[in-house]
Amino acid sequence: MARHVLGRVDSTNAEAQRLAGQLSGPTWIMARQQTAGRGRRGRDWSTGAGNFAASLLLRPQGGPAQVAKLSFVAALALDEALTAVCGPFARIAIKWPNDVLLNGGKVAGILLESIGSGQGVDALAIGIGVNLAEAPHPDSVEPGAMAPVSVLAETGHAVTQDDFLDLLAPSFDHWLRQMQTYGFDPIRTAWLARAAKLGETITARTGRDSWTGRFDGIDETGALILQTAEGQKIIPAADVFFEGG
Template sequence: MARHVLPSVDSTMNEAARLAPGLSGSAWIFAHEQTAARGRRGRDWRAPAGNFSATLVMRPEGGLAQAALYSFVAALALEAALAHVAGPHARLSIKWPNDVLLNGGKIAGILLESLQGGAQLAIGIGVNLAHAPPRNELEPEAMPPVSLAGESGMVVPPEEFLPMLAQAFAHYDRQFRDYGFDAIRNAWLARAARLGEEITARTGAQTYRGTFETIDATGALILTGPEGRRAISAADIFF
């Protein structure tokens, strides 16, 4: 698989959009530094040197609904790669829909965007390998940020993390293609943060509180509360 390595870029997602028309297959776009990185819903994402920033451009099988399920594939790959470097005592989990937690704090995020009218998919991944942003720069109810170095003492250069992540992603991508989303769903649920516990989901102006029961075949979160069982396809989740 092709890899494009850049010393600095505004955003690997932006670079993915620029390169996508000329790509015949999948490619990782890796940058040592991002100057204008973004997260979900246009939020800023701090990406200083020493942290990991990359975007995978690929051509998923199926339509947009199938492509959206790659957030779960990417989360599993991230969790596996971090488990490899964080040591045996690290507590890793995955927060729906697309964050990876280390010892209860957010260490990584995933962003999906469609390219070329949906023909290609960009999967942006940011990992706090060396630095976590100051808490006062985040929204008041945001998950506390952590870094791999701060939590485990492990120093992993971003360029060394890339092949670990690429290998893990290839493994779960094969699982998805060969066995469908059920295999991914089961593996994801085994690592899900706060499964079976009470959480809060906010979808625009609506707030729902209930027990995180499972995710369904579309990746929607199933919340059971006073008003019954509800499927939520997009929301911000708070513990």
């Protein structure tokens, strides 16, 4: 996959969207400094000095439901790359729908943004942010959200942006090929093996509703399966909160 490395940009996802008409093949767009990063639901994503900010621009096959499954591919690639840099004693887990945790704190996030019209997806930007060198101040995150952490503070390992991309890009390519060849089932199985709080009590919240129950996994679409007092709930999109945090 091609790479574009920028000194400074507002958002790597925004840059991917601007370049979508010019790039013919899959391309990683990485920034040394990102000034206006964003997360899910329009939230700000703080990118401190030395942290990782990159987007992969793809032209995926399938409609929005199929394309959304690429967030699980990205999560598996992130898990592998972080395991490589953090070492065997770090506790790394994937939090549904789009975060990766290190020692119980949020170290990375994923944001998918499609480019197209109607139900078509002409191109997709997969934005990935990782706190390699520093984490945002805890006061900067919303109440109840996971406390942010950094690779450096948690493990003492200093990792450059380039070295992290050298690990992330081939891992993403591996898991993407797995899904293209065998479908979503092996991705789902691998993701569940790394899932945070599987089998434990969690709370899923949307703008209108909140459900608490046992996290029983994800279904064939990637939706959350929650066993509540009122029965099983299948939740395609929500924010997840753990007990005590």
